[in-house]
Amino acid sequence: MTMNGIQKRSFPRSAYLHIPFCYRRCFYCDFAVIPIGQKAKVLSDKGQSSVMEYLNFLHREISLAPKGPPLATVYIGGGTPSLLSPCQLEELLTVLRKKFGFQDGAEITLEMDPASFTKDQLTSFVNAGINRVSLGGQSFDDLVLEKLGRTHRRKDLLESSRWVNQLYLSGNLKSWNLDLIQNLPNQSLEDWQIELSEALSTSAPHLSIYDLSVEPGTYFFSLQKKGELNLPNEDIAAEIMEFTNQILCDAGFARYEISNYAYPGHTSRHNRVYWSGQGWWGFGQGATSAPWGERFARPRTLDGYRVWLEGQESGGLEPSLSALKASRMQLDDEVMVGLRRREGVDLVAIARDWGWNNSQCEVYLAELISVWKDSFDAGLIEDFGKRIRLTNPLGMSLSNQVFIQLLIWWESLPSDAVVESNF
Ligand code: SF4
Numbered sequence: 001m002t003m004n005g006i007q008k009r010s011f012p013r014s015a016y017l018h019i020p021f022c023y024r025r026c027f028y029c030d031f032a033v034i035p036i037g038q039k040a041k042v043l044s045d046k047g048q049s050s051v052m053e054y055l056n057f058l059h060r061e062i063s064l065a066p067k068g069p070p071l072a073t074v075y076i077g078g079g080t081p082s083l084l085s086p087c088q089l090e091e092l093l094t095v096l097r098k099k100f101g102f103q104d105g106a107e108i109t110l111e112m113d114p115a116s117f118t119k120d121q122l123t124s125f126v127n128a129g130i131n132r133v134s135l136g137g138q139s140f141d142d143l144v145l146e147k148l149g150r151t152h153r154r155k156d157l158l159e160s161s162r163w164v165n166q167l168y169l170s171g172n173l174k175s176w177n178l179d180l181i182q183n184l185p186n187q188s189l190e191d192w193q194i195e196l197s198e199a200l201s202t203s204a205p206h207l208s209i210y211d212l213s214v215e216p217g218t219y220f221f222s223l224q225k226k227g228e229l230n231l232p233n234e235d236i237a238a239e240i241m242e243f244t245n246q247i248l249c250d251a252g253f254a255r256y257e258i259s260n261y262a263y264p265g266h267t268s269r270h271n272r273v274y275w276s277g278q279g280w281w282g283f284g285q286g287a288t289s290a291p292w293g294e295r296f297a298r299p300r301t302l303d304g305y306r307v308w309l310e311g312q313e314s315g316g317l318e319p320s321l322s323a324l325k326a327s328r329m330q331l332d333d334e335v336m337v338g339l340r341r342r343e344g345v346d347l348v349a350i351a352r353d354w355g356w357n358n359s360q361c362e363v364y365l366a367e368l369i370s371v372w373k374d375s376f377d378a379g380l381i382e383d384f385g386k387r388i389r390l391t392n393p394l395g396m397s398l399s400n401q402v403f404i405q406l407l408i409w410w411e412s413l414p415s416d417a418v419v420e421s422n423f
């Protein structure tokens with residue numbers, strides 16, 4: 001391993017913890033979740049005993065990880081992590097802190113869903129150590145929320161975003177994010193304009209705006225197969241995306257990644273770790289980790305996760321998790337992930353780091369640029385100093401075209417080029 005390689009693969013300083021429980025599964029969701037019904041917070045309910053059993057698994061998995069330096073970011077996602085009690089959350093953070101420690105000023109984010117917590121619980125979560133909240137709003141329209149299969153309603157979202165913003169304004173939270181989904185079934189540009197203006201009125205300093213993605217196995221997928229999912233056509237979808245970018249940039253947000261907008265100083269440090277190719281720990285059912293660059297996904301079912309965990313405890317850790325490993329994200333993945341960011345990628349630096357010599361860099365990257373010619377001509381990508389980046393808004397909106405061309409190029413390369421060679 002080169003010196004450079006060792007530095008790049010130093011121990012992670014970020015951790016993701018997956019809490020899989022939700023009241024019920026939303027109609028578009030294919031995440032690793034366990035629906036436990038509306039009584040999930042009642043201590044005597046069987047949903048709550050599942051939560052306690054799972055937290056025990058999570059504590060055990062954290063204790064198995066190799067010791068590493070203090071964490072700079074922690075992200076507790078799901079699922080609906082705000083279904084945990086503040087005590088359960090505090091205990092989880094304590095286990096993590098004992099294992100790694102937290103850096104001063106570490107960013108500690110909790111995903112929260114409206115209607116899954118009270119104002120007092122929110123304050124207790126913050127007292128337990130949370131300093132950034134990501135609120136899963138998705139829509140302000142009751143009819144839309146119902147059609148998405150969401151549990152919360154408009155009033156819950158307005159109320160919870162007000163509580164969160166109050167804590168932010170009083171200095172108890174460093175930042176917060178609101179999630180919205182655009183290009184929903186039957187959505188018009190006018191509908192979306194109302195959604196976006198409501199989002200702005202919450203004063204959230206960070207907005208994540210995702211396109212609806214219809215995934216196999218979801219209820220929406222079955223509706224689509226029957227021709228019963230009326231998604232906005234390409235023209236409306238493009239107008240919606242362009243409008244989003246325009247309105248948010250006019251309002252002072254910077255689009256720092258395809259789906260993420262932030263006021264200055266409010267970008268998510270944890271998300272940047274994923275997009276920059278740095279490593280992170282991951283813990284829990286279905287969680288993906290990449291401590292040394294190589295991704296490892298845990299089983300997506302609770303039983304599968306339990307069996308896997310017991311195997312780790314009795315047979316020693318999965319090699320890719322246990323020791324500094326000489327592997328990393330594939331070059332094409334690294335370029336794709338890097339292109340999602342506004343600053344784009346330095347292709348030569350990534351290729352050299354992958355192990356290509358000067359002549360390989362020259363030949364293969366020239367081929368990539370030629371595969372991308374249409375995208376350059378159409379104004380989807382542009383040179384940006386020594387880097388290449390997606391244009392905004394056009395390239396960010398039509399990024400799939402650029403990514404597909406990237407994959408075609410990668411698959412056309414000789415086999416020795418796609419094997420990492422500097423280790
Ligand atoms: S609340 Fe989020 S994680 Fe849970 S089912 Fe709905 S979309 Fe999926």
